[in-house]
Amino acid sequence: MGWDYVLVHVCWTIPAALLLGCLHWPLRTKRDAFKINVLIAIAVVSTIPWDSYLIRTKVWSYPPDRVLGPTIFAIPAEELFFFVIQTYITATWYSLISKPVIHATLVKKSKFWWTGSTAQIWSINAIVGFMIVRRGGPAAYMGLILLWAAPFLSFLSFMSYPHFSSMPMYVTWTSVLVPTAYLWLVDSLALSHGTWKIEDGTKLGFSLWGNFDVEEATFFLLTNMLIVYGLVAVDHACAIIDAFPKLFPEVRAYKTPPFMSLVKALLIPPARYPISELDNLKDAVTVLQRHSKSFHFASMFFPDSCRIWLLSLYAFARVTDDLVDDPVDAETAIANVKNLRQYIDHVYSPDYPNKPLATASLKGNFPATAHPALSLLPTLSLHLPKRSFHDLVDGYESDLKFLPIRDSSSRSSLIDSLPIKSEADLITYCRRVASSVGEMVAACTWISSDPSQVPRDKKEKRWILDRASDMGVALQLVNIARDIVADARDGRVYIPLEWFQSSDFHQRLLEDPSDTSLLPQLRETALRFVKLAWGYYESSQSALDKLPPECRHGSRIAIEVYLDIGREIERRGGDVRTRTVTSRWSKMRTVVKILYGP
Structure with missing residues (x-):
């Protein structure tokens, strides 16, 4: 022995x-x-x-x-x-x-x-x-x-x-x-x-x-x-x-x-194999890798089945957003919003199993490059409410109000055309474009989890969705803070007019976003957006512990990795003249802190 x-x-x-x-x-x-x-x-x-x-x-x-x-x-x-x-x-x-x-x-x-x-x-x-x-x-x-x-x-x-x-x-x-x-x-x-x-x-x-x-x-x-x-x-x-x-x-x-x-x-x-479904999913991943490295990175910390839902949802949101932001003229953007509403209605129609109207709407109204992401909607519609997608399109419709500025050859005296008059208007816009996605992300975690881990009480479910809505607002505010200069070049200014009522800051920003004399106001504005984001972030944190256990770490990582952009903006003192990004090492530090921290 x-x-x-x-x-x-x-x-x-x-x-x-x-x-x-x-x-x-x-x-x-x-x-x-x-x-x-x-x-x-x-x-x-x-x-x-x-x-x-x-x-x-x-x-x-x-x-x-x-x-x-x-x-x-x-x-x-x-x-x-x-x-x-x-x-x-x-x-x-x-x-x-x-x-x-x-x-x-x-x-x-x-x-x-x-x-x-x-x-x-x-x-x-x-x-x-x-x-x-x-x-x-x-x-x-x-x-x-x-x-x-x-x-x-x-x-x-x-x-x-x-x-x-x-x-x-x-x-x-x-x-x-x-x-x-x-x-x-x-x-x-x-x-x-x-x-x-x-x-x-x-x-x-x-x-x-x-x-x-x-x-x-x-x-x-x-x-x-x-x-x-x-x-x-x-x-x-x-x-x-x-x-x-x-x-x-x-x-x-x-x-x-x-x-x-x-x-x-x-x-x-x-x-x-129904290969078309697979091709749509692959395109969704490509869209994610190209447009949101942070979310693509964070998605790996979700269970596989939930990850596929989230990839599909993000690809749909990303491509439909581009249908409104990227067209060469206002008429096309307006038509795309109208066609999106129609397509959503067709997919959610009780007659959808026959698919003729939805298929015709898809192929007849949208560019071929958008078809794979839009084709993901029928699967998403099996579990996600129609209202959420219409709320998302409401957000796109809000962006249409910037078209007169974007398409104008001269941006002088266009202040009255800015749709974001007050902080309340800003939050309404954020809820439309981001809160709907936040709620759908929460729903995706429920779809892919054991029903015993999903709240059964309707009030508790509604409370979680409301907190997810707040988190969507927080992330959108950080996104706006990061892109102040880039958005202004495109004729979009989300800074509430009431923040600078006594100055011509908005007008000067529209006319020349690269004007160095605007730096003090740009710093002030970016930091104000981030500070506002922290308030909504704090109010929604407690809901993360109500998500299914296997999805909590992924949710926290997705949120914290994106909010690190806000922290980086604060570290720069609000200087957003160049696009704020975080390094891979920064992302890994955040992951280690969430997974293994106290």
């Missing part, structure tokens, strides 16, 4: 698992827990017969004075624990670094041509392993590794290699290589201390360093590949379910998909 193998876990594997577990805990979702637990179960069940055979046939051994003694099928208890802890370490590491990946956007219409080739390569390796084992001799251990691991890798490659190869390499190969390198270190130390031993005559005798045999290096590399391939296969199946929910009516968005639904997803021929 000895404690050497136990000490390997105490000193190396358990600390690594605890560190990764603590880092992952705030981000851990039910789906993450499901993946990790399933992979651990599969790893234990599939490895026990193989490991037991190696021990019984004296390929490797554990000196009695190095282990505690209890065994199962001749396998020491410490070794069984190694199966669990290795899988947990690799799976948790993968779950952490794969958070940025939106798996549903990686689903392919058809499998890559090399999918079968990759599976065949692993099948050939399995045959080679079988031949080596039959022959015996010094290559026996390597043959047994290939004979055991290659068939699993062949199967997983056939099912999910397209998804694996579509993922960023920093995710896939870092997921494999980082745990592998760490476990190589642990294994080489254990071998040097005699904690376990590969018997002579069953190994090639080639070492990477010291007494660390090439077979051990291959074993840990292939086992970690098995774990990562298995995780990717589950993510691939979940991605198909998330992207095409109509094909899986038995799956609820807030639940972990049943195991048989995952199998069904992997077995569906890619030719059956």
